[in-house]
Ligand SMILES: Nc1ncnc2c1ncn2[C@@H]1O[C@H](COP(=O)(O)OP(=O)(O)OP(=O)(O)O)[C@@H](O)[C@H]1O
């Protein structure tokens with residue numbers, strides 16, 4: 001092959017392999033070497049590529065000259081990577097050749113899988129209360145038609161189920177709005193201790209009913225941050241509500257706001273909001289998944305409490321939008337700590353995807 005054509009292969013940004021008329025590899029760029037291994041030139045393509053669907057496609061293109069598209073799966077032991085491989089006929093000096101290019105489609109496949117999981121989860125979460133509603137409607141029309149006491153009780157349950165559906169839909173809408181504006185930084189200055197106090201006052205009855213003592217450790221006087229007050233309120237409500245709901249009677253929930261300090265993770269001045277409980281805690285292996293939509297440590301218990309499993313997903317999005325960090329620590333029997341680190345001014349650059 002002419003040097004020029006080899007230069008072209010080398011210049012391609014995707015893994016590219018050129019197979020010549022004698023079915024041996026004529027040229028492969030650095031990306032292809034990284035994918036398929038060293039020393040490709042001169043080898044028969046069958047000994048390198050090995051996957052039957054890909055071999056069939058190459059042979060087909062050699063035979064009739066029409067382009068083909070197929071799949072190649074590579075694994076490095078830890079992770080599978082899926083490639084769309086294009087096979088195109090090229091005329092080389094001494095006969096026909098086939099050019100292969102590999103496009104990594106792993107992210108597309110993952111996004112597709114996430115979308116399918118999400119739809120399945122939403123359907124499942126909506127179906128449970130809907131089934132209950134339909135069942136009670138039938139009972140109210142039939143056996144319980146004349147029973148005033150039963151009617152009252154069933155209507156109460158129906159209300160709870162309908163409220164659960166309403167909350168679920170509300171949370172989903174709030175998540176999709178958050179996703180839409182995640183890149184838009186908040187601009188409003190707000191007084192954080194005041195906002196936290198007002199949330200804690202609002203949740204005091206809930207804590208009392210649950211037999212949980214709510215302790216606040218907030219700095220005296222105002223402390224201004226730039227943020228979105230409705231959203232930061234939502235973060236506080238979610239975290240404190242969780243701590244109260246999952247800790248159980250007799251537990252203590254402490255809400256702390258630290259004064260501003262330099263936060264190395266933000267590379268800027270920031271404050272720390274900490275919600276600690278003396279509840280049962282959970283195995284740290286759940287931590288990475290806790291902010292996924294619908295993920296619950298104990299799904300039965302959470303559902304019983306009316307939870308949708310969306311609270312922490314919403315918290316995570318809001319914290320991201322504020323260019324902050326969410327840190328979770330827990331161990332069985334040791335309680336849990338949820339820590340939100342917020343930049344004082346939402347201008348700090350984000351250096352990682354966390
Ligand atoms: N303080 C905590 N102690 C123990 N477990 C917790 C705590 N906070 C959260 N969890 C666990 O994490 C799960 C996810 O919490 P998240 O707030 O996302 O959902 P939820 O509380 O079930 O529902 P929602 O917040 O939408 O009403 C909970 O179901 C619970 O199992």
Ligand SMILES: [Mg+2]
Pocket residue numbers: 238241242307311312
């Ligand atoms: Mg919650």
